[in-house]
Amino acid sequence: MDLKFSEEQNILRDMTRNLCADYSTVAVVRKLENDPVGVPADLWKHMGETGLLNILVPEELGGAGFNLLDCAVIYEELGRAIAPGPYFASAVMSVLAITGGGSEARHKELLAAIGSGETIVVPAWLEPDNGFGPAGVQMRAEKGADGYRLNGVKRHVFYAQAAQKLIVLARTGDAPDAIDLLLVDTKAPGVVLEQQKTMASDTQYKVTFNNVLVPEDNRIGAAGTGWNTWEAAMYDGIILQAAWAAGGAERALEITVQYSKDREQFNKPLGAFQALAHYMADASAVVDGAKVLVYEAAWARANGKSIKRLAPMAKLFCCKAFKDVTHMAQQVHGGIGFTLDYDIQLFYRRAKQHQMNWWDSRYLEELIAADILDSDAPRTIPDPFTV
Structure with a gap:
């Protein structure tokens, strides 16, 4: 594994960091909390103009066609800025x-x-x-002469109000993976959006489908192949989720280190106290480890190697690192760190939320365990939350 970044990757890193410094400041992050649309207009405009929304569109279709290591460099910077917006849901998961x-x-x-x-x-x-x-996925898509009819509810739909279309995972048969991906207009008759509040104050929706008609031409791929397509997209996507978490953890540690130098107690900086210094030393090792694991997973994918274990490991470890580092950061800041006046709480609240989305820790652990323990006998991953 060669982790010497190319000149192009360093340019991508610098460009994304500068873009976030200009258009995804802490003030922007605060302004977008609990916003019903959740899209920072200036950031979104410039992400489109600089090609950061085009990174996974194939070159033959007019996109940048970047590999996953290129993309990980970008998403690490977006995580450092805890940048709001639907760039992951739209430009990564939907494109994939x-x-x-x-x-x-x-x-x-x-x-x-x-x-x-x-x-x-x-x-x-x-x-x-x-x-x-x-x-x-239990919501049914009932096939008729005029297409599919959708009835049911989806939760944790990011930025649904801002979206023109949804990619809906719907069951079309009784086999475990008999699922299709259907493109549905958010303004279609029978689609009802209801904003849901979260600990991260990000923009999520509950979407109800009341006899929504979806033409058969709006199916993505061949019939019955939706789950395989979605799972393959998730393996790539969680590497970028891991990169975002690693970037967020790194920035949270930087904020905490600076605070420990500036804040004095008993006539000396907080960082001079051994117990607190050791907390930050441990966190530094964790952050560096998280970044290396992300790079390894992204490098493996970019070079055609298996990510069946590496991708879940990267998201599991990096999200835990983000949560643990921000928890430590709150302890160093003391009670004042929980107040809205301090920026560290923005990272703390997003760390746990990030850990629970796009495959949570339990599901990731099952994927890793299946690969480690059952490599010679494929195992059905249990879905313990299904009722």
């Missing part, structure tokens, strides 16, 4: 689902619109009380 489903030619115009930022497409995947695996 559309291209992975073999629908590139049919959806070429849609991919171009996503890459420019003109159109936002977000997944509608999780359901109330259901888990992350295929058994968690």
